[in-house]
Amino acid sequence: MASSWLHLLLLLSFLGMNLPVKCDTDEEDTLLQGLNKYRRSLNLTALTKNENAECFADEMTDKFKNQPCTNTTGANTVPGTEPGFSDYPDLLSKCHLNVSNTRDGSVMPACVPNLVPGLVLSNYTMSQYSQSLNDTKFTGVGIGSEGDWIVVVLTTSTPEGSFVPYNAASLLSKISLIHHLLFWFIGALLMF
Numbered sequence: 001m002a003s004s005w006l007h008l009l010l011l012l013s014f015l016g017m018n019l020p021v022k023c024d025t026d027e028e029d030t031l032l033q034g035l036n037k038y039r040r041s042l043n044l045t046a047l048t049k050n051e052n053a054e055c056f057a058d059e060m061t062d063k064f065k066n067q068p069c070t071n072t073t074g075a076n077t078v079p080g081t082e083p084g085f086s087d088y089p090d091l092l093s094k095c096h097l098n099v100s101n102t103r104d105g106s107v108m109p110a111c112v113p114n115l116v117p118g119l120v121l122s123n124y125t126m127s128q129y130s131q132s133l134n135d136t137k138f139t140g141v142g143i144g145s146e147g148d149w150i151v152v153v154l155t156t157s158t159p160e161g162s163f164v165p166y167n168a169a170s171l172l173s174k175i176s177l178i179h180h181l182l183f184w185f186i187g188a189l190l191m192f
Ligand SMILES: *[C@@H]1O[C@H](CO)[C@@H](O)[C@H](O)[C@H]1NC(C)=O
Pocket: 041, 042, 043
């Protein structure tokens, strides 16, 4: 009896650990592979996934998802003139980000009916976005998609584009404190 309870507890904690992790959709994975193939063809390093950029990309797609694709949406627009960019700071704060750590990043939305993979990729590699994808300063990426919309967020390795949440440092020290306490506790148990 006791062991089945233990099993249930283990299962629950396992599920709990996995809940906040949002699975990437096929469209996102396909696009990331395509983008990195493009980077490789230009002798650039592959973009690594950045969770916080992905959080922000998800928030952006959430904003866009109800807008239909037109010739003034997505890759066809002049960057920064997207409707919906006005509440940018609000969206950033939802991911514990602010302009200080995202300024150098690049946010690139595209609208492609049914997110046809080939068209999605060419909307990035064959539009003005290719200049960002071709830039060595970008090292990380987060992708969000919903409906016909897909948003790519590029991050840099500098503090101004790192997308490191402003409370990450304090969170990290809390975790290490817990580790210390646990260590001490187990050590004490072993002594007696
Ligand atoms: C990439 O590197 C290879 C080998 O160093 C070279 O032959 C090729 O021209 C380079 N391509 C570009 C786009 O720089």
